[in-house]
Amino acid sequence: MVLSTMRGLFNHDIAIDLGTANTLVYQSGGGIVFNEPTVIAVKDERGGRRMIAIGQEAKAMLGRTPPGIEAIRPLCDGVIADFDVAEELIKIIMGKSLKRRGLTSARVIITVPSGATEVERRAIREATENAGARRVYLIEEPVAAAIGADLPVTEPTASMVVDIGGGTTEVAVISLGGIVSSQCIRVGGNAMDAAIISHMRRAHNLHIGENNAEEIKISIGSACFPKNGKHRRMRVKGRDLVSGVPREQEVEEGEVVGSLAEPLGAIVEAVKTTLEHTIPELAADMVERGMVLTGGGGLLPNMDEVLSYATGLPTEVANEPLTCGAMGAGRTLERIGKLEHMLVH
């Protein structure tokens, strides 16, 4: 315990899982030291913009800001959409995580979607360097998630991970430390929220916000209809699109399952495509070992059952699906000498 604390005090290395929905920071010896929504609120001032809130506080402002204040998600579909804001966010996150320890001596490992282009990867690297990191390493999200989920990624056997994040879903088969086959689709938790918003508009003439949609997904969302036929219900507040006044509407689980069919179908297709592109020897491993779900989407009830039904493979949700990416990236940094080949060069 004392050794661990001492190690944390002198350790300037951090792992950042910069996600579209949430950002997590892992520090060696300290575990997850930052876990907040990837949202930043800025205020327009003479000469530029000033940050006024980040994380949960800024997320609560989404859709509620007066003129002159803007709550921004600097990442869209897993990649940087607003470079300046993203850089500011990384700088703040590093400052909060490292507290008074010198930023300039920090080594930072940061996750990137496997489907990110060279330009998108460079943007993330530069934003982190500009934020003050001494050395920046990039690691692909599914690799980090697989390490965080304790899969034997360096062994000559297939490890399959389905990482359902906010902006993207990454499916990868990993063996001997490298990705053998993978798919990255720009469908994730945010697409599920958008599907719920669309459904509420179409079916109930009710305009709801992103936060309400996410609440519906978390409260009564599911990947398939309940086996016992008993649908959960909840009441949702929004603005009536005919009268323009606020009202409440009851929503049933079955409706939410129906509205999620499209994004979930895309995820199932990505998993199937990855399996189709996997060499037979590794495919044989997967019959036995199956796949592991990570990311926030892994928490959607029955997601594992739907994937298992669609592929015939055993499917399980990682112990801590939300933190797998950050934990895996952090473990890679701790063993950088042995795992350097797993980084993006």
Next chain:
Amino acid sequence: METKAFDDIARYAAPGRERLNELADFLDELPADRLTFTRWYGQGKGCAVGLAAALHPWFKAQGLRLEEDSTGKVCWPVYGGQSDRAAVAGFFGLTLGDMNSLLDPAGYDGALEPHPKQVAAKIRSFLDAMAPA
């Protein structure tokens, strides 16, 4: 599915009855897997009106459009300064009750993805029933 260029469409304000007929014709040609009542339109699928507004130039020429939010992932129909159901009811000259019966799951035993021909047939029955004696 036959498609026409936007410029080939004659510009005139068709009455609601003609618009419903055109919608039924459009649905007869629509592949079964495109229709869903879960959203107006998105990712190539949508409800009858959303698909018509997105894909059929005749409806665009009549002034029916789709608007989308800042994410580009949520869209809805607009017509005559109104949006969503009010726009659809106004465009086809329907009451909201008729709209529920013709273009909503409620009219199809709660089915979210009825066959487009089923919706087309229901629209035609409605028009026949409304025809002057």
